[in-house]
Amino acid sequence: xxxxxxxxxxxxxxxxxxxxxxxxxxxxxxxxxxxxxxxxxxxxxxxxxxxxxxxxxxxxxxxxxxxxxxxxxxxxxxxxxxxxxxxxxxxxxxxxxxxxxxxxxxxxxxxxxxxxxxxxxxxxxxxxxxxxxxxxxxxxxxxxxxxxxxxxxxxxxxxxxxxxxxxxxxxxxxxxxxxxxxxxxxxxxxxxxxxxxxxxxxxxxxxxxxxxxxxxxxxxxxxxxxxxxxxxxxxxxxxxxxxxxxxxxxxxxxxxxxxxxxxxxxxxxxxxxxxxxxxxxxxxxxxxxxxxxxxxxxxxxxxxxxxxxxxxxxxxxxxxxxxxxxxxxxxxxxxxxxxxxxxxxxxxxxxxxxxxxxxxxxxxxxxxxxxxxxxxxxxxxxxxxxxxxxxxxxxxxxxxxxxxxxxxxxxxxxxxxxxxxxxxxxxxxxx
Numbered sequence: 484x485x486x487x488x489x490x491x492x493x494x495x496x497x498x499x500x501x502x503x504x505x506x507x508x509x510x511x512x513x514x515x516x517x518x519x520x521x522x523x524x525x526x527x528x529x530x531x532x533x534x535x536x537x538x539x540x541x542x543x544x545x546x547x548x549x550x551x552x553x554x555x556x557x558x559x560x561x562x563x564x565x566x567x568x569x570x571x572x573x574x575x576x577x578x579x580x581x582x583x584x585x586x587x588x589x590x591x592x593x594x595x596x597x598x599x600x601x602x603x604x605x606x607x608x609x610x611x612x613x614x615x616x617x618x619x620x621x622x623x624x625x626x627x628x629x630x631x632x633x634x635x636x637x638x639x640x641x642x643x644x645x646x647x648x649x650x651x652x653x654x655x656x657x658x659x660x661x662x663x664x665x666x667x668x669x670x671x672x673x674x675x676x677x678x679x680x681x682x683x684x685x686x687x688x689x690x691x692x693x694x695x696x697x698x699x700x701x702x703x704x705x706x707x708x709x710x711x712x713x714x715x716x717x718x719x720x721x722x723x724x725x726x727x728x729x730x731x732x733x734x735x736x737x738x739x740x741x742x743x744x745x746x747x748x749x750x751x752x753x754x755x756x757x758x759x760x761x762x763x764x765x766x767x768x769x770x771x772x773x774x775x776x777x778x779x780x781x782x783x784x785x786x787x788x789x790x791x792x793x794x795x796x797x798x799x800x801x802x803x804x805x806x807x808x809x810x811x812x813x814x815x816x817x818x819x820x821x822x823x824x825x826x827x828x829x830x831x832x833x834x835x836x837x838x839x840x841x842x843x844x845x846x847x848x849x850x851x852x853x854x855x856x857x858x859x860x861x862x863x864x865x866x867x868x869x870x871x872x873x874x875x876x877x878x879x880x881x882x883x884x885x886x887x888x889x890x891x892x893x894x895x896x897x898x899x900x901x902x903x904x905x906x907x908x909x910x911x912x913x914x
Contacts, residue, residue, distance in 0.1 A: 486579040486624060487545065489552045489571060490530075490537030493593050496570035498782050502764035503560035504536050504567065507734045510559075511610060514538070517555050519616040523548035526618045528611030528625075530586070532603045533648070533676070533732075533763045534593050534782060539583070539607070541620040545575055580816075581809050583624060587632035588805050589641060593785065594648050595798055596641035601632045602675065631808045639800040648761065649679045652780055653687070656728055656757035659778035663687040666727040669719065670694045670711075671739060673701035676732040676761055681709045684728075693722045697733070723748035730759040731766035739766040742774075749774055825874045832866045 491504060506514060511531050518527040518538050526541035538556055542548035553571055557564040574582040582591070587604045589596040608625040611617030617625075636642055657663060668689050670677050673696035681692060692711035696702035703713040714722055723729065723745065733739055739762070749756065753776040760767040760781040772779030840859050844850065850858075 485542060485545070485576040486620065487540045487542045487548055487552065488537055488574040488579040488582055489540075489549065489556055490535060491556070491567065491570045491572070492535035492537070492591070493782075494591070495572055496567075498763070498765070500560075500567060500570050501534060501536075501782075504556070505736070505763045506531050506536065506559070507736065512614060514555070514559065515610060515614050515616050518552055519614075521548065521551040521555060524552065526611070526621045527616045528607050528614075528621060530604060530607040532600065533761060535586075537586075539579070539621060539624075541618065549573055549575075577813055580624065580812060581805075583628045584631045584805050584809050584812075587628040588635040588801050589632070590798070590801060590805065592648075593782075594651050596635075596801065597648055598636060598642055599648070599675065599679070601629065601636070604632065605629060627808070627812055631805060634808070635801045635804050638804060639797045641797045641801050648785065649676060649683055652730075652759045652761060652785060653680070653683055655780045655785070656759055656778070659757045660727050660755045663689040663728070665690040667725050668692045668728045668730070669722045669726045670705075670730045670732075671716070671719070671766065672696055672730075672732040672734075672762075673698065673705045674732065674734065677730070678705055678708075680730045680732065680759075680761075681705060681711060685709050689728075693719075693726075695719045695722070697735075720744070720748060724751070726756065727754075728757045728759070730761065732761040733766055735762070735766060736764060738768050740768065740771065742768040742770045745771045745777070746774060749777065752776075821877050825877065828874065829870060832870055836862050836866050 491501065493501065506529075511529050515527055515529050518524060518529070518540055521540075523542045523544040524540045525543060528539050530537040530539065536556070536559075538552055540548065540552055553568070553573070556571070557567040560567050583604075585591045586600060589598065589600055592600050604625065608617065608622070608629070611621060611625075653663070660666060663684055664687065666689050668684055668691065670681055670692065671694075673694065677694070677696075681694065684692065692706075692709065693714045694702045694706045694711050695714050695716040696705075697716060699713065699715060705711070706713040723740075726748075729740070731739055740758070745758070745768075755776050755778070757778045757780060758767055758771055760779065763782060765781055767779065767781070769779070769781070771777060840862060843858065844855060847855075
């Protein structure tokens with residue numbers, strides 16, 4: 484069995500394409516179940532963020548599974564699904580492991596090293612577990628990926644070298660409106676992105692912070708946590724008129740802040756206003772950026788700017804950690820892959836020994852019990868010694884690069900019953 488990744492991200496597609504694939508929580512759950520229903524797919528989950536959507540699947544065949552999984556993802560784009568195909572990327576087996584470890588460590592993020600991706604990877608694992616679509620293979624892979632991400636952040640200063648997407652967006656906003664100290668701020672949304680935005684702004688001594696959300700209780704909870712004010716989404720007009728900074732990061736599938744609403748709020752002022760749109764699909768009408776005094780900061784603009792001076796030393800340190808962890812994980816997996824064959828071989832040898840001992844005892848029924856025990860022990864020792872070196876070497880050779888399957892060669896040389904190997908594999912579970 485092998486891991487397959489089919490995805491699209493900011494590295495392969497423009498925001499306009501990513502918007503077509505954006506999913507709310509219900510959409511993610513539905514996609515997971517659609518994937519696991521595909522032929523050749525045994526386990527599945529989905530990693531969905533504001534700038535990537537990736538399907539992770541444990542499959543028993545590459546050709547066939549990659550086609551069906553890709554089709555399911557492309558069908559999410561109601562408008563022109565065929566336009567999604569050129570932007571897809573596929574990783575398989577060892578490449579899939581390496582990709583997830585790079586993603587979890589923040590090396591593949593829009594802002595290199597940002598820490599939010601760890602929580603998003605953890606959420607992908609949780610969703611798969613709750614849906615019952617993740618088994619031993621993906622569970623082990625994601626658990627290890629989370630450990631790799633934690634190690635990258637704890638052993639390097641990548642967090643300082645590469646701040647979160649929110650921090651970068653707020654930095655761009657201050658260029659338009661000046662320092663956040665005492666600035667009036669409106670946040671639309673109450674999820675993790677909104678929470679991070681409010682927390683970061685509060686640390687920068689922002690002034691009044693009004694928070695609105697479709698679910699008022701969530702907005703109230705976030706407002707209480709950071710000394711802000713909850714306002715009803717339907718009554719946000721006056722807040723927009725007074726704001727120096729507006730941040731929108733909802734999970735809505737349509738425009739939340741249309742041009743007319745912002746234009747009306749700006750009808751009596753031309754003071755600088757920064758509007759940060761961190762949603763996918765976007766919350767803010769792109770035409771808002773053409774209003775006098777308004778600076779619109781969206782994902783497309785951030786993608787062009789974020790990684791200037793990314794902190795090469797820290798990135799190199801993270802890359803070294805990730806490379807080390809990838810090698811260790813793959814070595815352990817390859818070593819484990821030969822275990823069923825080794826167990827089957829030793830089981831066969833045990834059967835041969837027992838058969839020969841029984842045949843001997845049948846021919847020599849009067850053999851002294853002590854001598855019989857010595858004979859049986861000697862035969863077993865001979866079998867163990869003959870098998871010891873091949874089984875040790877096959878585990879060592881499994882960790883060497885190359886296309887040779889030493890486990891398959893061993894099974895072929897000793898004419899091992901494939902059903903016996905499969906039985907051991909099923910008993911131990913996927914690796």
